[in-house]
Structures are given as C-alpha cells and as structure tokens.
Amino acid sequence: MGTEVVSSGTLAEMCGCNPAQIRKDLAYFGDFGVRGVGYYVQELLFEIRNILGGDKRWRLGLVGVGNLGCALLKHGRGGDGQYNFVAAFDKKEKRVGLEIAGVCVQPLKAMNRAVEEKQVEIGVIAVKAAWAQEVADMLIRAGICGILNFSFARIESPGHVPVENVDFSAKFDKLCYQIKFKDYC
C-alpha cells in the first residue's frame, strides 16, 4: 500500500492482538525492527518470505478434480506463483484428459511416474473422505514430501510426511458454538 515503515502497534491492530506479541514473535526470528522507528515494510516482507522458505517455488500435485479440485487449480493461491500445480489425478475416466488451468488430468495409476517425472513435492487431496487415506498412502509411496488434505477425513501418515488438514467441517461447529454461546442469534 506504499507504506514504508510500520510499527508493531499498527500490525497488532491489523492482527487483532497486542503490540508486544508482534514484537516477541518477530524478534524470535531475528532483529528486524529499528528502535524508535519501526519495521521497514520491504525488509520485513523479505525476512518473512525467508522464514517461510525464501523464493522456493513448490510443485503441487492435485488428487481429485471435482468442484473443489477445480477451484484449487484455477484460483489456487493468489497467483504469486509460489505454489504451482504441475499434475492432477482423478479416478473418474471421463475426467482423465481434461486440461484445467494448464494442467492435464491423469489417471491414478499414472501417479508414481508423474510424481517422479514432474518432481511433485506436495500432494493436495481433494477427494471424498472415504478415499482420502488410500490416496494419501499412494502419494506417500510415490515419494511426496507433504500433504495438504481438503477432505473431511483425518489422515494417518508416517512421521516424516507432514500433513495439514484444511478442516472446514470443524469451522462450522466453531462458528455455531460462538453464536450460541454469546447468544448472538
């Protein structure tokens, strides 16, 4: 937004937390701020990018090209180019061969070879809960480094393959609990 310097107070307001929280958290990774001044936005962005893995571009493989899968392929993540789908797989015959957002849908049995050839690093699971574990096992066998799970299933993985669950099922419950508890409705 053109701002050159930002204070922990401003950031705290934006994040809905205490200024000291911002400072402690940032200081944990290094001394990014300037006393009496604040944080230089460009420098801070650079440092945060660095913490999160620098300019590494990740190669993603999608499993399950339904509505959700398509949404991910098309609008994945802003378009900053950091996360790129390089492969997509689906069990359904009729979807195989489709090209969506520049990615060609392949059958599940092509996974092993494709993961290797296209150097897929992260598996994104967008299949029904019932198939999620099976798909996860396939991805892990194929040599993936991490899994992002959009299904409602909770996935078991050997310790060396981290899994992040995007569990919006629980978010429904959490929201309704808040509404009920605070007598909002």
Next chain:
Amino acid sequence: MGTEVVSSGTLAEMCGCNPAQIRKDLAYFGDFGVRGVGYYVQELLFEIRNILGGDKRWRLGLVGVGNLGCALLKHGRGGDGQYNFVAAFDKKEKRVGLEIAGVCVQPLKAMNRAVEEKQVEIGVIAVKAAWAQEVADMLIRAGICGILNFSFARIESPGHVPVENVDFSAKFDKLCYQIKFKDYC
C-alpha cells in the same frame, strides 16, 4: 463403530494428545465419564452434540456460486442435515436461475429479502477476495448471525457478528515451513 465405552487413553491416541487433556477438556463441560469405566460413547456423543448447540439445524446462505461454492452446496458437510443451504447468490447474470443441489441461485440484490424470508442464519462467503468485505457488509446488513469466510480476504465485522475464516492460504505456508524446517524434502 459399535464400541460402547471408550477411555480417555483411547481418545487421546486418536487425537494425538495426552489422556489428561481429554479428561480436563470434557470435565470442563460436565461429568460425562464413569470412574473405573470410561465414557459411554452414545452418552458422550449426546453431550458433545449438546455443547455444540443440540439438534439445532442451521440455515445457510451461500454467496458466490463458483467452483468452490458449488463444492460446498453439493458436499457441504457430510449430509448429517445439521447445516443446510437454503439460499445462494451470485453476481454473474448467467449463474442466476441455476438450481444446484436443490438451491436456486439468486441475484445479489435479492439478498435482503431472501435472508429474511428464508430465515438465513449463517452467511457463507465463497467469492474472490476483492469482493469479500462488500459481501460481508451486505450479509450483516441483511441480518445474518455469523459468517464463514472462504475467501483469502480478512473480514472486518462489528463485534456482534462472529466470523470464521477458512484460511487455507496460510495452511500452504505452514506445511512448507514444516517441510523446510524439519528438512523433510
């Protein structure tokens, strides 16, 4: 799964936490367990359902019937019937009038009336980040009780309307941080 009784130890294993954690958390809401025995599964389910708002069925309104919106309409939440879409809105002319999963897509300008008539309680935002705040404001004006936000935007709301963000943008970063940090790849 047919199990009649379950112990805090078993639940802890399933959740990946300490048994005492399970007991403390449950005891916070009441004495659901039986000493020397464990928790009766049916009773526990009943109590948890109760904590989360009993058998109340929530009426949802979707804004944004793109790929993501469609996915939500079609597979919303298991099919336990607790969360039901009763209305859907979209800005695009060509989507208005479509019927998806039994819900008819209406134009945005119909929101006020529809929210009232169909007693929509929760607004689900599945539009592009750029439109999210505007849509949230419309929903709040229309009298919604809570918002589930699937866009990448962070939504401002007056204190009395709780917002839950399903921010899978950050999940990408978190996963990659883990991979990098633990030197997994």
Next chain:
DNA sequence: TACTGTGAAATATTTCACAGCA
C-alpha cells in the same frame, strides 16, 4: 520523541499424580 527488544510478571494451558468410585 517514538519506537524496538527483552527480562520479569502475569496468565493460560498441559501434564502429573493420586483420591475416589464402579
């Protein structure tokens, strides 16, 4: 002067350890 970085204090959460009960 206006800000950060940071010890110390205040809170919150998690875990231990054991009394009490089926």
Next chain:
DNA sequence: TGCTGTGAAATATTTCACAGTA
C-alpha cells in the same frame, strides 16, 4: 483393577514495563 475428576506442578504463552537507540 482400571478408570475418571481434579488439585498441584510443570510448561508455555502473553503482556507489562522499561532500558536502549535512531
């Protein structure tokens, strides 16, 4: 005997308060 519920202890997180500095 095998489990829960729960004070007390151990940890972790958050906030305060202020020295240090551009």
